[in-house]
Amino acid sequence: xxxxxxxxxxxxxxxxxxxxxxxxxxxxxxxxxxxxxxxxxxxxxxxxxxxxxxxxxxxxxxxxxxxxxxxxxxxxxxxxxxxxxxxxxxxxxxxxxxxxxxxxxxxxxxxxxxxxxxxxxxxxxxxxxxxxxxxxxxxxxxxxxxxxxxxxxxxxxxxxxxxxxxxxxxxxxxxxxxxxxxxxxxxxxxxxxxxxxxxxxxxxxxxxxxxxxxxxxxxxxxxxxxxxxxx
Ligand code: SF4
Numbered sequence: 001x002x003x004x005x006x007x008x009x010x011x012x013x014x015x016x017x018x019x020x021x022x023x024x025x026x027x028x029x030x031x032x033x034x035x036x037x038x039x040x041x042x043x044x045x046x047x048x049x050x051x052x053x054x055x056x057x058x059x060x061x062x063x064x065x066x067x068x069x070x071x072x073x074x075x076x077x078x079x080x081x082x083x084x085x086x087x088x089x090x091x092x093x094x095x096x097x098x099x100x101x102x103x104x105x106x107x108x109x110x111x112x113x114x115x116x117x118x119x120x121x122x123x124x125x126x127x128x129x130x131x132x133x134x135x136x137x138x139x140x141x142x143x144x145x146x147x148x149x150x151x152x153x154x155x156x157x158x159x160x161x162x163x164x165x166x167x168x169x170x171x172x173x174x175x176x177x178x179x180x181x182x183x184x185x186x187x188x189x190x191x192x193x194x195x196x197x198x199x200x201x202x203x204x205x206x207x208x209x210x211x212x213x214x215x216x217x218x219x220x221x222x223x224x225x226x227x228x229x230x231x
Contacts, residue, residue, distance in 0.1 A: 020173040020228045029226065030190035033172055036222045037202035044201035046152040049075055053128035053153045054085045054120065060148045061112055061140040066103040074103050085126055088117035112140025130154050143181055151197025159184050159196035164207030171211065171229035 021029040047068040050056035055075070062071045078099045082088040088096075096110040103109060116138045120128055128149065129135055135146035147158030161169075161180040165187075169175045175186045191199055210217050218230045 017230055018226050018228050026174065027190050029172075030174060030187070032226060033174070033223060034191060034195060034199055034202075036226075037199070037206060040222055041202045041205045044198040044205065046148065046201065048072065050153070051079070052084070053149060054088075054117075055079055055083070056153050057116065057128055057138075057141070057145070057149050058088070058113055060145045061116065062100055062103045062109055064109070065105060070103055074100055082117075085117040085120040085128070088113055089121045091117070109140070115139030116141065128153075130156060132158070143184065147184070147197070147200070151200070157188075157193035157196050159187055159191075160200045161187070162200075162204060163213075164204045164211075165200050167213060168203045168207050168211050171216070171227060172223065173228045 046056070048056060048059040048063060049072045050059050058078070059071050059075050062074060078096070081095070081099065082091050091114055093110050093114055096113055097106050100106050100109050100113070119138050120126060123137075124134065129138075130150065132143065132146045132150060135141050135149060136143060144160045144162055147160040150156040150158035151160070159165075161184045166178075166180055166183055169183055169187060170177075174190065175183050177183045177186060187199070188196060206221075206223075207213075210221050216229075216231060218224050218227070221227065221230070224230045
């Protein structure tokens, strides 16, 4: 009778989760993650519809607590009525509120849109500024929005940290920080500036498709072999 082979024992490496990278290992860890994300998401583009820096700035303000798809349903009518900072600065707030109502928090968003447009007109000659120090002085604009505008329309270094980037960075062992600004600085230190914007976009895509907040699909995740949080 043929002897049956004992099933091979699963190795310890196969059973155990990858360890968190040490500080010294972090740059290499980040590069491997970047390579993996590039394979799964070769094209990383901002999904907010826009035709100018002003329109992307306005759309990003509207995207707070709202999906890109919902914002993209709202902005055609908004930009038809107020396509530029000059037009938005003179807008009637009740009309803007009505146009952006479906994005939520519409009263403060309408106020910020008109305030942002007025600031762009009065302090920056009608042109959206490119420096992060200037962008964050505009109403409704924090570092995340400023970095979206810098990286997407100006092709400047900028790594927006939204809820997906924050969650995935922690799960993947790239940071232990909770504060988005600290996370941004830590990630910036690990990757070349030219990669910052698309790294953020790719993490967002991975967060939406695979690494869900409640039910991450670790079995389908290309990064599972190096993720200390894999389930
Ligand atoms: S899906 Fe799982 S393995 Fe992949 S990054 Fe998220 S937690 Fe890690």
